[in-house]
Amino acid sequence: MLDGQVLVDPTDAQIVHAWGIPTSLAEGERDFDVLVVGAGPAGLAAAVYASSEGLKSLIVERESIGGQAGASSLIRNYLGFSRGLSGAELAQRGYQQAWVFGASFLLTRQVTAIRRDADRFALSIDDVVGEVTARTVLLAAGVSYRRLNIPELEALSGAGVFYGASVSEAQAMTGRCAVVIGGGNSAGQAALHLARYAQRVLLVVRAPALSQGMSDYLSTELESAPGVEIRTGAEIVAGGGTGRLEHVVVRDRASGSNTTVDADGLFVMIGAQPHTQWLPDEVRRDSGGFLAVGADVGGEGWPLERAPLPYETSLPGLFAVGDVRSGSVKRVASAVGEGSVVVSQLHGYLQDPAQRDGKPRESAAGTVPRT
Ligand SMILES: Cc1cc2nc3c(=O)[nH]c(=O)nc-3n(C[C@H](O)[C@H](O)[C@H](O)COP(=O)(O)OP(=O)(O)OC[C@H]3O[C@@H](n4cnc5c(N)ncnc54)[C@H](O)[C@@H]3O)c2cc1C
Incomplete structure (x- = not known):
């Protein structure tokens, strides 16, 4: 010392x-x-x-x-x-x-x-x-912020994985793929904001319907927003990348099937x-x-x-x-x-x-x- x-x-x-x-x-x-x-x-x-x-x-x-x-x-x-x-x-x-x-x-x-x-x-x-x-x-x-507790994603915190709104990262998503996790209004607003820049935004929601945690006006806007895909009844179970986030794995909670999705940014908004x-x-x-x-x-x-x-x-x-x-x-x-x-x-x-x-x-x- x-x-x-x-x-x-x-x-x-x-x-x-x-x-x-x-x-x-x-x-x-x-x-x-x-x-x-x-x-x-x-x-x-x-x-x-x-x-x-x-x-x-x-x-x-x-x-x-x-x-x-x-x-x-x-x-x-x-x-x-x-x-x-x-x-x-x-x-x-x-x-x-x-x-x-x-x-x-x-x-x-x-x-x-x-x-x-x-x-x-x-x-x-x-x-x-x-x-x-x-x-x-x-x-x-x-x-x-409530953590995901997925070790490979925790390791990429700040390198593509962000907790909270991190709206200042939105511009960095220009032309890229962003994933937002969360079913509340803040997650919905973040997804809409990101959609202004990103090529594609995937919103992953654990609940079977958006209406369970989000205001009506927001879910209606999201459902018609170009470039926004919503997966309800789903969760992120894994992900990774070399030095920076490159993909996440989304599990359908009902069927248990996993899908790997390209992701340059993962915005975790599952509660503060x-x-x-x-x-x-x-x-x-x-x-x-x-x-x-x-x-x-x-x-x-x-x-x-x-x-x-x-x-x-x-x-x-x-x-x-x-x-x-x-x-x-x-x-x-x-x-x-x-x-x-x-x-x-x-x-x-x-x-x-x-x-x-x-x-x-x-x-x-x-x-x-x-x-
Ligand atoms: C990864 C990340 C990136 C972000 N990037 C941006 C960005 O680019 N732009 C932006 O505007 N915002 C950003 N934010 C949000 C911004 O950091 C927060 O809004 C801001 O830090 C809030 O400041 P605060 O002082 O209110 O609380 P905090 O930053 O949460 O600080 C509170 C402090 O209080 C301490 N504390 C709590 N309880 C006790 C206790 N009982 N005794 C002693 N100490 C205690 C905690 O350890 C902590 O250090 C980001 C947030 C995160 C997590």
């Missing part, structure tokens, strides 16, 4: 630590103005703006910086980078920028619990003894799971587990007389941005944008006691427990 030390079978945390990246908190550093959960594009943008504007900030990331974007070999639709840039480079630049402004980072550590403690939040972080406190918390915890399971029940989520914010949390359950701020969750002082937010756009630029603008709401919350403490609503069904 850098200092000549040899690590035998090291953990991720040991490797990161050996590179001089912080995996533990400095002595006495236990209380922050803002604690950001997740160092994907949204969390990194918040880290840059919060620390550059004088907020004492801690960013906790359970894996590595960059989040999903860090897994993208070439982001083609980020403003100002006409030739694209790698997600890892974007993340590294964001990390350095935030660090220069004085943000603290804790990598390979996961936030596991949060509770209100008087005028602060108290958070548990794995492998950190005791609790860390913060006056505001920003959830930028993102999502994971937001990282919100660890949050307490008071934090309102939609049916998919995504966090409700702003106007969506008003009404019963919101404990204060003032209205929630635009990115504030149902727990006053707890904010959410990026892919983890209900209704988010799921792009690098929107995550960066939300992570940047939420900082002005954090300032507002911290500076204005009326916003911070607010008057409890007489009629609130359940006020937030304060210990």
Whole structure:
């Protein structure tokens, strides 16, 4: 390693630590103005703006910086980078920028619990003894896409196999064969978008009919779209290529018969799971587990007389941005944008006691427990 030390079978945390990246908190550093959960594009943008504007900030990331974007070999639709840039480079630049402004980072550590403690939040972080406190918390915890778990296709992730919409890959499909897996609206929209460029788009749906998971207008449009073939009651069971995806194997679920299909791009859209399971029940989520914010949390359950701020969750002082937010756009630029603008709401919350403490609503069904 850098200092000549040899690590035998090291953990991720040991490797990161050996590179001089912080995996533990400095002595006495236990209380922050803002604690950001997740160092994907949204969390990194918040880290840059919060620390550059004088907020004492801690960013906790359970894996590595960059989040999903860090897994993208070439982001083609980020403003100002006409030739694209790698997600890892974007993340590294964001990390350095935030660090220069004085943000603290804790990598390979996961936030596991949060509770209100008087005028602060108290958070548990794995492998950190005791609790860390913060006056505001920003959830930028993102999502994971459900994986195919087919080893030969996992090996081609980023080399023709893409999780999520990856719409910026659509142009690269010009004149080529694209396969989309998924029966929801996002899969339908991706198939239509790809059909504008690709020579042929095959939509593979497990359910026996499109109507089981897709809006009527979308399935009607797909059924008449030129160049789009739909196979319902089917699934992808294998695939491969030399260094890049070249084909997939589609199985008909009823007959069990397999067909090999040419494929230059495979877009897997079989569900996104937001990282919100660890949050307490008071934090309102939609049916998919995504966090409700702003106007969506008003009404019963919101404990204060003032209205929630635009990115504030149902727990006053707890904010959410990026892919983890209900209704988010799921792009690098929107995550960066939300992570940047939420900082002005954090300032507002911290500076204005009326916003911070607010008057409890007489009629609130359940006020937030304060210990
Ligand atoms: C392969 C791939 C390619 C893509 N390509 C493009 C593209 O070209 N253009 C584009 O615009 N978009 C692209 N996207 C989408 C884009 O990457 C996401 O919209 C964006 O990364 C969302 O940012 P985020 O910060 O909200 O969440 P994420 O990127 O998901 O980051 C969330 C982070 O939070 C961490 N975390 C979660 N829970 C905890 C916890 N409890 N404690 C600590 N840390 C936690 C996670 O480990 C993760 O690092 C791509 C996505 C993928 C998967």
